[in-house]
Amino acid sequence: MSKPDLKVVVSNPPPPVVLPAAPEQAEMPFAIVNGEPVTHMPRDLYIPPQALEVFLEAFEGPLDLLLYLIRRQNLDVLDIPIAEITRQYMRYIELMQDLQLELAGEYLVMAATLAEIKSRMLLPRPASEGDGEADPRAELVRRLQEYERFKRAASDVDQLVRLERDVFQASAELRDRPVARVLPQVTLREMLLAFRDVATRSQMFAHHHVQREPLSVRERMSNVLAALESGEFVDFVRLFAPEEGRMGVTVTFVAILELLREGLIDIVQTEALAPLHVRRAPPVRTLQLVPGMDSPETPGTA
Amino acid sequence: MNEQYIRNVIEAGLLAAGRSLTLEELAALFGETECPGSAAIRAGLAQLEQDYAARALELKETASGVRIQVRRDFATEVSRLWPERPRRYSRALLETLALIAYRQPITRAEIEAVRGVAVNPDITRTLLERNWIRVVGHRELPGRPELLGTTREFLDYFGLRSVAELPPLAELRGLEEIDPQLALPVGATAESAAGEDGEAVSVAEAAALLSDDGADADDDVGGEPQLSSAPGLVASSPSSED
């Protein structure tokens, strides 16, 4: 897990400035790591301020900074030399404050935590409680480990073969694709509501006489008209279907009368008692007005 | 850089772009140092075209460059990816259809007289195409306007044996009550439920109209035939000839 921003700082140092807050400590062993005394401060603690700013921004928080300090020295997270790490951590914090960087509160909380752990490490621990619970570092170690595994997971996720970076969705057009027509669906209720509304608007409800209008007659009018569409005379009797019974015959009869009234058909009888013939009204009869406009029975007073 | 590589890069670029690329854009895919000449790119395109001979794809050169597209032969299959969302009919269409059902045979002018607005020709054309209405005759007036009526398909679609099974106008005023008797498709419930509030208002309006404005009603209804007055048959014809 490399940290590119860090490399820039470390490997490309502008004229080094020794910060007053970082006096050189040499020769005296200040920590013993895995039995080895450590006598040298890491040189890359001395960082020019402008680079430090970039450097510090590269950290994702106090845990990230701590991990950096630990990893930089090839230390094991499970065995943090807490005093030394605390000292280095505090030095970074001081640098940040000296540089008046905006310091996230989390960094100060971590400073306090480190100080507390360090002081607890100094206390003699009763031998009887020698289990892991008693190690003051345990909680910090857990957090560092937990953070580190997600830091690694983030890097793993970043390595995944990703669309638009590593691979690319292939697509081709289909021009002028035919539209698959789906006919709209209508429910009977929708249609009835539509009619009720239009009837309301046109005040049809005001006509008492239409309220009981037999719809079968209207439909039969259409059917009779359609049967006469050829323009030829049709035998009056053939317009009736006896199998429909009396009711059906009556409906047809009323429909024919209504068509006659509307001037849509003619009924012709060549001589008395001869068969009746029906045909659609010929074009010559143009005197027909739109029916109902002026009918005497207009129920205006109804 | 061999021919197969050039062909592959061209194909990759065109399919990743999903649009036409110019010859310059195709050349730019190869980077500045290794850019093949336009002859090599043309050769790669020709190679691709040949590869596609047995496939559903083809190269198409247009003003904006070259693109890979799916052949028309596969349009039917591919268009199944986008099933058309069922559209809805307009209120105007439903009203027109309802008027034709209840008042057939009826002319456009008569529909317009009732609805108070012109009938959009698209509406009657749609209804004719759907085979729900038909021209049953002509009224012998100047222009011989078509008389429209409903069809057997109309009855079948709505599950009716006859238009007479439609509720009479009077009953429509209390549509809520007749609702259970009309075995409505399930899909209808949601939207009809949504319409319920507006409906209640309409009924109230209708009641108000009934009591207050009855006298004016006839003028608005215009050409509506007076059905219940069969005797009027005799009377109306002479009067119209005046």
Added chain:
Amino acid sequence: MNEQYIRNVIEAGLLAAGRSLTLEELAALFGETECPGSAAIRAGLAQLEQDYAARALELKETASGVRIQVRRDFATEVSRLWPERPRRYSRALLETLALIAYRQPITRAEIEAVRGVAVNPDITRTLLERNWIRVVGHRELPGRPELLGTTREFLDYFGLRSVAELPPLAELRGLEEIDPQLALPVGATAESAAGEDGEAVSVAEAAALLSDDGADADDDVGGEPQLSSAPGLVASSPSSED
């Protein structure tokens, strides 16, 4: 319906869709009457894959189904189509995304507890806008914090069929491993503690912070587990992995 036709329809459908299609969607391309079985479709996909062996294309199965994509080998060439497209995401964003992917459903406070810093609202907004994460529910705590999880788009984008295909998380080493090493040379510890003056000041400052502002600091960090109290850790849930 022969094999070549099936292969061609699959290719046409996948390219025209420009996205992953499920086996059901692929089958639907053939219409209801002539739909080949899933074995025939699988065979067609295998055929396509074989055809692509010498090309820049490949088939990839992700959460949403199968798609045709340009191979990684051609990423350099194809990327030249979009020189301005940003290809990098910040570490903060990737860490947040990883936590959501591996620990979902998870609240912002829980993310903050692991990362040790507040979650920048820009990051979650970016992830939500990219449609990589979504709010999957709320934790029944005061304020009902949102629980975040990843989406199908996230899986598609990263070429995964499910979150189970994410690279495995690093093992947590047991804390018991600390025990043998607890015997730090007391001398070293004491010495470094007593060490430099500058350091002593720092510790004093830290101690002051601890005593004065400790309580406030915790609030700022939100759901951060209490460092000095091991049981508080349970909230951040690594215990489930142990």
